[in-house]
């Protein structure tokens with residue numbers, strides 16, 4: 001039963017939000033004026049890139065928005081969570097990058113969510129970094145295949161590109177296909193390690209390859225309210241990135257870590273869990289505030305030296 005609006009206890013509030021997840025027809029979110037193309041990047045592994053890509057995508061798809069997840073990580077974790085086939089030989093992002101297949105041949109639908117689509121990654125992608133080196137327009141292979149006009153024509157509202165934990169050619173291809181970068185930052189020791197390098201790379205890509213690319217959101221993940229450390233990292237990140245950081249942060253939650261084991265997003269696995277609700281709210285916030293263009297003087301180009309080593313000191 002959905003609690004009445006006058007009941008403003010946290011439990012009632014959580015129950016109402018969970019009910020919204022389970023009854024998506026009751027929801028709407030405005031379509032963005034153009035397809036929003038977002039790269040999820042952080043060269044650190046295990047910070048929540050994949051989890052964020054699939055859960056934000058799933059949440060927006062529940063709102064009736066047409067969403068595409070592009071898996072550019074050979075591990076294929078976002079393909080698994082999106083319920084996409086990704087055994088060896090499955091037409092995937094690899095064939096798209098090397099120009100062997102068209103988008104229509106590699107995009108898969110989702111049996112449980114008609115608005116969610118996925119370009120899976122197979123292990124073939126593991127060799128792509130090297131194969132791409134000798135190819136023409138090696139930095140633009142993905143963008144050439146998955147052009148903005150194609151995405152517009154197909155009616156996609158959001159495209160999330162899940163990157164591998166490196167700053168190689170796959171990530172560069174992702175950044176040249178997107179205009180926005182969403183950086184997930186784990187509320188842990190050394191959270192900001194490497195973020196300076198990521199920001200420098202984004203600046204370089206903006207200067208030389210894709211003038212439109214910019215950081216449009218920073219998402220704090222695995223926030224543990226019981227530790228002082230999480231709080232410290234969160235406030236350092238907020239100080240540094242200002243309003244680029246989404247208000248909604250994702251708590252560390254067992255349900256979030258269990259969901260991939262079932263080939264599901266946490267929104268499917270346990271809609272009422274704190275993790276699911278947090279992703280749901282973060283997705284709404286990300287959609288409602290639109291593309292966030294930092295002012296040039298606040299653009300996070302470099303990271304202050306004291307942040308380079310993370311929050312451990």
Ligand SMILES: Nc1ncnc2c1ncn2[C@@H]1O[C@H](COP(=O)(O)OP(=O)(O)O)[C@@H](O)[C@H]1O
Nearest residue numbers: 045046047048049050051222251252253256257
């Ligand atoms: N909020 C969270 N709470 C608990 N575990 C999480 C959370 N977010 C991610 N995880 C787990 O942490 C691991 C790394 O997350 P993942 O999204 O795969 O990171 P990345 O793609 O950056 O390598 C996974 O096992 C995932 O299930």
Ligand SMILES: [Mg+2]
Nearest residue numbers: 049050073077
């Ligand atoms: Mg990943």
